[in-house]
Amino acid sequence: KEFRNNVKPNWCPGCGDFSIQAAIQRAAANVGLEPDGLAVISGIGCSGRISGYINAYGLHGIHGRALPIAQGVKLANRDLTVIASGGDGDGFAIGMGHTVHAIRRNVNITYIVMDNQIYGLTKGQTSPRSGEGFKTKSTPEGSIESTLAPLEIALSAGATFVAQSFSSDIKQLTSLIEQGIQHEGFSLINVFSPCVTFNKVNTYDWFKDNIINLDTIPDYDPSNRLAAMTKLMETGSMITGLIYQNKERKSYENLIHGFRQEPLSAQQLALTEHEFDNLVAEFR
Ligand code: SF4
Numbered sequence: 169k170e171f172r173n174n175v176k177p178n179w180c181p182g183c184g185d186f187s188i189q190a191a192i193q194r195a196a197a198n199v200g201l202e203p204d205g206l207a208v209i210s211g212i213g214c215s216g217r218i219s220g221y222i223n224a225y226g227l228h229g230i231h232g233r234a235l236p237i238a239q240g241v242k243l244a245n246r247d248l249t250v251i252a253s254g255g256d257g258d259g260f261a262i263g264m265g266h267t268v269h270a271i272r273r274n275v276n277i278t279y280i281v282m283d284n285q286i287y288g289l290t291k292g293q294t295s296p297r298s299g300e301g302f303k304t305k306s307t308p309e310g311s312i313e314s315t316l317a318p319l320e321i322a323l324s325a326g327a328t329f330v331a332q333s334f335s336s337d338i339k340q341l342t343s344l345i346e347q348g349i350q351h352e353g354f355s356l357i358n359v360f361s362p363c364v365t366f367n368k369v370n371t372y373d374w375f376k377d378n379i380i381n382l383d384t385i386p387d388y389d390p391s392n393r394l395a396a397m398t399k400l401m402e403t404g405s406m407i408t409g410l411i412y413q414n415k416e417r418k419s420y421e422n423l424i425h426g427f428r429q430e431p432l433s434a435q436q437l438a439l440t441e442h443e444f445d446n447l448v449a450e451f452r
Pocket of ligand 1: 179
């Protein structure tokens with residue numbers, strides 16, 4: 169199963185996004201997918217290019233809109249495994265409304281956020297994930313806004329799978345993506361992915377010094393939502409690993425009544441060709 173293609177990524181050398189691409193490819197192979205069984209839908213930003221770098225169905229969407237497209241793809245063809253991906257600006261700024269409602273809708277897709285805490289593609293502006301005091305071209309005196317805590321928001325919105333990883337920890341990241349794909353519902357995986365060109369604060373070394381791996385915390389129980397929220401708040405959301413999973417709640421597809429089992433893409437039109445032509449004529 170070959171999820172690599174011949175397209176050479178044009179990310180900067182050392183960008184964290186390379187490891188995320190590799191982890192998605194490994195995870196897809198490890199869970200037994202075939203390239204024609206996977207769709208990767210992305211938004212806009214450096215990270216948005218990822219849909220062109222994986223040998224699978226791919227769609228490079230519009231800014232902040234990866235999730236509506238990905239949910240539509242999944243509902244139209246539930247035989248596909250659907251991964252949506254984008255940056256923290258894409259998903260947690262312009263796309264935040266979609267993110268919250270996708271979380272609570274719980275369609276069975278996996279959302280991987282490549283969180284570099286800056287806008288990289290537009291050459292370095294403050295993002296919702298940038299720390300207070302962070303100096304960029306858009307905040308030369310330092311950011312005075314508080315840093316968004318998307319995983320706390322996800323838990324509040326009723327998320328059934330919340331995880332976080334670091335692009336350098338490809339073993340953990342691959343495992344979490346596998347678990348996300350296999351989770352029956354919406355899985356959110358936030359990945360710290362250093363921007364080596366424009367973010368000189370949140371570097372690889374900075375993350376290594378500040379991350380707390382949940383594997384090192386004895387008796388951490390990812391089925392306990394209150395404990396997950398407490399741990400996020402205690403650590404400033406710097407934990408990595410499987411933070412929360414609810415295996416009881418059914419996905420959107422399994423709750424909706426009257427949903428046909430076969431994908432929309434395989435269904436026959438109930439109209440005759442003549443009726444269809446008449447219907448189209450009404451809208452001309
Ligand atoms: Fe990666 Fe930053 Fe370069 Fe974009 S600008 S490719 S996020 S290192």
